Structures are given as C-alpha cells and as structure tokens.
Amino acid sequence: MDQKNRITLAEVAMAAGVSKMTASRALRGAGDVSRRNIDKVRQAASEIGYVGNHLASSLSGQRSSLIGVVVPSMANIVFAEVLAGIAQGIEGSGLQPVFGVTDYDLEKEHDVIRNMLSWNPAGLIVTGLDQSGDARRLLENAKVPVVQIMDLDGVPVDACAGFSHHAAGISMAEALLANGRKRFGYVGCGLDADFRAKKRFEGFREALSRAGMAFETTRIAGGLSTVKAGRELTVQILKNRPDLDCIYFSNDDLAGGGAFHCISAGLSVPDKLILAGFNGLDFVESLPVKIATSLTPRREIGQSAAEIVLGSARGDKAETRKRIEFQPTIDLGV
Amino acid sequence: MDQKNRITLAEVAMAAGVSKMTASRALRGAGDVSRRNIDKVRQAASEIGYVGNHLASSLSGQRSSLIGVVVPSMANIVFAEVLAGIAQGIEGSGLQPVFGVTDYDLEKEHDVIRNMLSWNPAGLIVTGLDQSGDARRLLENAKVPVVQIMDLDGVPVDACAGFSHHAAGISMAEALLANGRKRFGYVGCGLDADFRAKKRFEGFREALSRAGMAFETTRIAGGLSTVKAGRELTVQILKNRPDLDCIYFSNDDLAGGGAFHCISAGLSVPDKLILAGFNGLDFVESLPVKIATSLTPRREIGQSAAEIVLGSARGDKAETRKRIEFQPTIDLGV
DNA sequence: GCTGGTATCGATACCGGTATCGATACCGGT
C-alpha cells in the first residue's frame, strides 16, 4: 500500500525529454535552463502530478527546510500563540515547523531536542534558557542556529528572544505597591517545573522585600495552571486570609479563576482586593471585573524567533547570538 | 558554519571497529548482531556523540517518521489541544509531528497538504472533511494513511475521527427547547470559512424549524471568535432584541464574552436568558454564571487519530477507512 | 572429515534528490 509508485523527478525529466538535472533546475528555478525547457518541465510535472521529495532534497542539500520547535505544553494557549507567531514568521519561506512537547520534563526535553536535531533542521526554537546539561551541550554542539525564546534570565546558547520574567515580577510588584497594596498573597501552580513562573514569583518577592514587605501567605499547588485551579486556590487562600488586598497569580488562567470566585462571592475587585495575573490573555480585557496583568508579546516573540532562523539560514552572520528583548507592559486595570 | 563535521554512522562504525551495517543494526536494535558488538557500538556512539540522521534513514527506508498535522488556526485552544492529544498519542513511537496552519484558507490548505506530502510522512492528520477539489485529490492519491478529524458530516478520504457538528447543533437546540426557551438569537464569527461552526448553526436552525420556530435574530461577524468579539456582539444583539431568552453562540469563546456582558449588565443568567456555546472549554465550569455548552473530546480525537496513523504505519489494514465517532455531551448548566 | 544449519558480519546497491564540472552549441569579433 506504500508508495511503490511515487512519481520521481526522473519520471518528470523523462516525460519532459530532459535530464534529471535539468528538471531539477527547472523546478527549483535555479539558473542555467532555457525558457523552453522550464516550461516543458513544469508542464510535465503538473501533468503527471509530481510532488517532490523533501527528504531527498534535504539530505542532498545538507540542510532541511524543517524548523524544530520545542514547547513545554500544548494545553496552554500561550505556546499555541507562539507557534502561531512562528508559523506566521516563516510563511512563504518554504520552511515547515516540527514541534515537540516536553510537558515541563527535562528528560523529555532532552529527547525531543535530540530527535529534532536528527532532522538536520534549518534551525531550532526552544522554549526557555534552562535545559539540562546534556540538552544544553546538544544545543551548543548543534551546527544549526538555535533560538531560545520566552526568557532572558540566564545565558543563552546562541540567539534568544523574549523578556525577563524576574524583571516582570519586580515591575508588577512595584506597580501594585505604588497602587497602595499592603497585604499580598501568592497563588501558583507547577512552580517546580515552570521555571519562568518561578522567576516571576521570585522577582515579585524580591521587590516586596526591598519594600520591607513579604507575601503574607502563598498557595502553591502542583499540576497545570487552569482557571478551575485558580478559582479553587483563591477560595482556599481567602478562607485562610480574608484580609488580603492583593493576590499575585502565576498567570492569567489562575487569576481569571480568582476573578470568577470574587464575582461569585461578591468581593469588591479591584477596590478591596486586586488580582494580578500574567500574560494579558485575550479574555482578560473582557472580564466583568478588572484584573491586573502583564501583557506579553507571545506572537511577536515567535515571529522574531522565526525571523532569526530565517536570517541564519540565509547565512546572515548578524543573526547569530542576537538577543531580542521584549518588554511586557503592565496593565493594572484600575 | 554548517555541519561540515556532523558525526556519521560511518564514524561510529570505525570507532567501534565494525562496518557501517553492523553499527546501523546495533543502534536500531535490529537482529543479527552479537551482544559484544552491540555494546561496542552503543559505547562508541555515545562517546563521540552520534545523533543520527532521520533524513537519511527516512529516505532509505521509504517512509519517514514524520506525521503531518493540518489545522486551521493556532490561536484557538481547541486545535492546540488536538495537537496535544496527537503528541500524547504518538508518545514513545518515535514519530514526530509536523504541522501546518491554514488560517481557514482553502488555497493555503492545499499548499500545506502538498508540502506535507513531500515529506513522505507516516501519516497525515487533516482538520475537517471539506477541502478543495485539488487538495482532496492530493489526499486521495497520497500513498499514506490520511485521517480527517473534528468532523463527520461528509465523505472522508480515508479514516476519520470526530463528531457531527450538524447533529451537535440539533441536540443543543432540542435541549434548549426542552428547557422551555422560546426566543432564540444567534451570534457567530467567521462562518464563511469555519465550515464546522456553520454546520452547527444550520443543525440548530433546522431543529428550531422542525419545532415551528426560528432564530429571531442573528448576528454574524467576520474575523476570529474571541471573548472580546463575543462580548461586543452580545451587547449589540441584546440592544436590538432585549427580549431574547436564549442565545446560541458559535463557540465557548463567544459565549464566555456574552456571559461577561450579562454579569456586568446584571442580567439573570440562565434564568431569564440562557447562553449556549460549544466545546466545553476549561473555563466554562468555573464561570460565575452557568452557561450551556457541548463538551467535545478534542484531546481524545487527536489521540485516536494518532493511533490510527500508528496502526496503519504498522501495516494494520483494519485502520484504513476506520471511522471513529465521538459524541459531544450537552451540559445545559442549569 | 564432511555436511547442513545457525549466527554474525560486510560489500554493494539503492532511496531521490542536488552540486560539480566538463561537454556542447552558438555567438560576435578579428
């Protein structure tokens, strides 16, 4: 049932009455082919339904038109949007994204990266700066451009595009302090695996401590950040400390859940209690109550990562070791 | 800067003191190699950091370990979850997903499919049954297993996994009629390109008409289905017809936006006005007001599509033309 | 000692393209 009869370039060439080489050149638009032959080959190719074989051309050309993308999760719209940005960035370039999901697991990440590398991709886009030692060595020795995205707190292997989560945590804390908040709580999920959420948490805590303050209470759960979890954890933290006037969540999903609870419970948000998330997801601005968030340019990060890869693929030396810094903008929603 | 010095199997073989062939067999776990040589090769490979080259092995083996996935959008969590399901389904199989985004554009879809095919993938998973004629021919002539997902209303090329959107629209209408609703409105986005949303709309309309009723008013916009759009369209439709007691939205994002407006406006939901969406997204159950929705098994669909491909790749004839029907379950939320 | 069978190995021929380089034809200029 296989492709015993896949049409090959040789057959196109024969049909057009030219050599394989000429057919190859004609279809690729490489030079050294007469107008007449270009037409003949094109004609023949479309007549017999030639599809081409990227495997062969990539193997021969020493470089595939695949671009590897490694993300921690697919159940999170943030990474889906990054992928959308990448897809948009490589649009029309002929490159194709292959992706791998790590589930926030370092070992899986290593396997995925290794696997990607064996496709000889035109480039690799990896989420985060914190890989395992083995994985990092793999990236360093890879002879392909590597772009690490979504984080700047650390030392990149090659190029990177993103923002500092530590700084994002700090500025959110500062904004909330400036807003007059005094009693802070924290709600987060999966901090042991989500390094970036942890960096925000720590940045926030650091800023509080510089102001002589601290989280009154924290509620850190395992598992994924979902709206549901956010709602439940908010119920819990408020039962424990109903006097909080600010809760920092590890992201907008959790914060949204918190907002839902507050609406149901009739709590005055953001007057008496302000909720702060992270990412600036689409739904936040439509919420019945205003919550604070940091708007992150996820799509843009994906897009510029794609552009860096594209540039390196064209041999543009300048793209190497490039560092693109984005700045999340804070929306207090008040 | 390229991979002038990528380590090849030949080098591993040399280091281990065996032939390329033996090294290949040892690393793949194919038979006909002595214990001693297996160890020597493995050792050598890891010592010199051999990574392997999927391009070469796929080309040689006539079949790549790539699995093509075509989705209409990446900005929609639904498709991200489908991808998550696929990733989960092929976990451990050594297959790797390549994806393409069509932006609900038939021409782009054709290009993407064609491109995928040229990777000689182990299988192709395509969203929906409604491709352009050219694209469909491409799929029919492809010598790879094709699984069309997320829809059953139509004739599949090969295997398929999903549910009937038409039926989903009907059952939601019936459930709402049984709930005693009388004055229906509809809010939707991008129906001209999103065939599945349109099928739900038409199923719903058909059920209404069978009950001697009809949508009192519809509000159909272009563009993407977002929470924001849902909120705005709800404001508009209710300004026009404040007497509606039911609004059917093309999906949960829009319905969520509707819910947000109703909360802000202090409307009694679902008593006076019930909102119905589609998909059963995570956040729905945490909402401060209850909305109706159809829960769809997105992850499971992705997973079973992956399994069909896996089965066909193993030469399992039974997987071909397989049709897996899922059943969305309605949650009225009342 | 000879035979047949099994386990292990490697030389060779691909897979389907592309890079390279030499061959050929045709041109205008002298």
Next chain:
DNA sequence: ACCGGTATCGATACCGGTATCGATACCAGC
C-alpha cells in the same frame, strides 16, 4: 576561419542511512 565567451545541458559523485544477499565462522551430527 579561428578564438574566447556565454548559455545550456547532462554524467557522475555524492548526502547518510538501510535492504539485500552472499561470505565466513562455528557447531552438532553422522
């Protein structure tokens, strides 16, 4: 008529693996 230059083409050698099949070694059985 001869020459160098340009345009066009194709034979050949790869790219880095794997399938195939024959070679070799070793063993038991007679």
